[in-house]
Amino acid sequence: MTTGTLLAASAAENDYFMLQVVQAIDAKAKELWEINQKIHSNPELGFQEYKAHDNITALLESLGFQVTRHAYGLSTAFVSEYGQGGRVVAFNAEYDALPGIGHACGHNLIAMMSIAAFLGVAEVLKQQREKGQPVPGRVRLIGTPAEEGFGGKIPIVKAGAYTDVDACLMTHPGPFTECPGFTGDAYMPTLASLKLGVEFTGKTAHAAMAPWEGINSLDAAVLAYNGIAALRQQIHPSNRVHCIISNGGDRPNIIPGTAALDCYIRSGSVKIAEQLLERVKACFEGAATQAGCTMKLQMKNTYADLRPNKTLSTVYAKAMSKLGSEVRCDLTSAGVPGSTDQGNVTYACPGFQAYVGVPAQPGCNNHTAGFTAVAGTKESHELCLQAGKGMAITGWNILTDDEVAARIKADFEEDKTIRELDVQPSMDKKILLANAGFC
CATH class of the missing domain: 3.40.630.10 (Zn peptidases)
Known part of the structure; x- marks a missing residue:
């Protein structure tokens, strides 16, 4: 047949x-x-x-x-x-x-x-x-x-x-x-989903004895998180940005030399998600500048819509x-x-x-x-x-x-x-x- x-x-x-x-x-x-x-x-x-x-x-x-x-x-x-x-x-x-x-x-x-x-x-x-x-x-x-x-x-x-x-x-x-x-x-x-991580690098120091010698990477992570929280108010309702602080330091008496966030960005299409990514990156970059840290962005994978x-x-x-x-x-x-x-x-x-x-x-x-x-x-x-x-x-x-x-x-x-x-x-x-x- x-x-x-x-x-x-x-x-x-x-x-x-x-x-x-x-x-x-x-x-x-x-x-x-x-x-x-x-x-x-x-x-x-x-x-x-x-x-x-x-x-x-x-x-x-x-x-x-x-x-x-x-x-x-x-x-x-x-x-x-x-x-x-x-x-x-x-x-x-x-x-x-x-x-x-x-x-x-x-x-x-x-x-x-x-x-x-x-x-x-x-x-x-x-x-x-x-x-x-x-x-x-x-x-x-x-x-x-x-x-x-x-x-x-x-x-x-x-x-x-x-x-x-x-x-x-x-x-x-x-x-x-x-x-x-x-x-x-x-x-x-x-939705499309971009998965990424960002690591901030500062400088460790004794938090009580010589805090002025340190550069607090956790400050950068917190600033970045708060920046994204503010960003959420001005993004389209179909978009999502989820973040966690995946590394916030080791002990309270050590100024963290490294800190990190893991993030998901979700949008109606890969193209729209990539446009939103640029705004999220700006939050990371601004936080690194404010805290005096360097930053490294790692794209993990992209789930297309x-x-x-x-x-x-x-x-x-x-x-x-x-x-x-x-x-x-x-x-x-x-x-x-x-x-x-x-x-x-x-x-x-x-x-x-x-x-x-x-x-x-x-x-x-x-x-x-x-x-x-x-x-x-x-x-x-x-x-x-x-x-x-x-x-x-x-x-x-x-x-x-x-x-x-x-x-x-x-x-x-x-x-x-x-x-x-x-x-x-x-x-x-x-x-x-x-x-x-x-x-």
């Missing part, structure tokens, strides 16, 4: 392929629950997800897939691909945890959903090939470590993992309270509706004020990060111990498995529907122009109050 034949397929035939995708995922229900539980019960921090890496790759290999372990120069990344020719749809799997509270962001569920979607699309491609009706197209599962602050997808993007990808999908779990009246959200932008592809989000929402799960798909939504390195992927190729609700109780939002508990339950697993099926159906449509693929590409090209504009995004009450699970 050719792609053109699929385009002309009747509604009944389209439903047939959707059913085949769903059945393929259901056939691996046992394996998917087991891999979910293995990841959840063995939480590992970013770039240290050795058990998750080995367990997922071993599962894929046991199912007959070829896997590249330790891919893209990262010891805990991997990639597996199935199919030939045609378009490429990719699913990103995250599996890192948070310090002290384990899988409080539900990355065990993210990994499971993407594995499920990969298996569903791959199995139907295999079935069509065995019937002598091969469908051109490839499905790719990318294991992306260290989303929580370390930007594990950034080197994967730089390594070219998405250069030939027509669409990249993943879905994030969070409380039902973030999508009232729906089971999830298909269109959820996030997540820019969901509108056609991709719409197709996913329709797929979820057919599965009996109504997800919100407001293409004017301001999204949430968090950040994720999936945003970097949406700069490299068309993509999205959908949202799936799970039954977290009040006070048990993402990044809390309460969410860790709910992320390990069977109920959350089943709800997320439904989202995995929705992603798989969407992926199949991308591979087999030329019109859908063309609209996705056109949306992506249009967005390239939009994101270059120096315009602050609109900001409504939803984004000011939203609370979802992004680092």
Whole structure:
């Protein structure tokens, strides 16, 4: 069966392929629950997800897939691909945890959903090939470590993992309270985030015996912090600047010779964030001058704003509706004020990060111990498995529907122009109050 034949397929035939995708995922229900539980019960921090890496790759290999372990120069990344020719749809799997509270962001569920979607699309491609009706197209599962602050997808993007990808999908779990009246959200932008640190250097001295001999670097850090606090009053409501004093000295009787701040700058786009960075730098420079210190600025990483592809989000929402799960798909939504390195992927190729609700109780939002508990339950697993099926159906449509693929590409090209504009995004009450699970 050719792609053109699929385009002309009747509604009944389209439903047939959707059913085949769903059945393929259901056939691996046992394996998917087991891999979910293995990841959840063995939480590992970013770039240290050795058990998750080995367990997922071993599962894929046991199912007959070829896997590249330790891919893209990262010891805990991997990639597996199935199919030939045609378009490429990719699913990103995250599996890192948070310090002290384990899988409080539900990355065990993210990994499971993407594995499920990969298996569903791959199995139907295999079935069509065995019937002598091969469908051109490839499905790719990318294991992306260290989303929580370390930007594990950034080197994967730089390594070219998405250069030939027509669409990249993943879905994030969070409380039902973030999508009232729906089971999830298909269109959820996030903010860009620049992570940086600044170190001030002065001169140590005895704080009581000879303070005049010292240059107090903590003074510079405090002045910088207060300068940013003042700056916040005059920045757009969609922008955020968060700072902590990460080094304030050793002992009170020693004038600190070094002090440091860690900062995040968040804005509606990378371009706007970089403009705000210049104002933040001025706060640092002015503080160093006032205190008589030198300063060193270190840029750590940049999480691009997540820019969901509108056609991709719409197709996913329709797929979820057919599965009996109504997800919100407001293409004017301001999204949430968090950040994720999936945003970097949406700069490299068309993509999205959908949202799936799970039954977290009040006070048990993402990044809390309460969410860790709910992320390990069977109920959350089943709800997320439904989202995995929705992603798989969407992926199949991308591979087999030329019109859908063309609209996705056109949306992506249009967005390239939009994101270059120096315009602050609109900001409504939803984004000011939203609370979802992004680092």
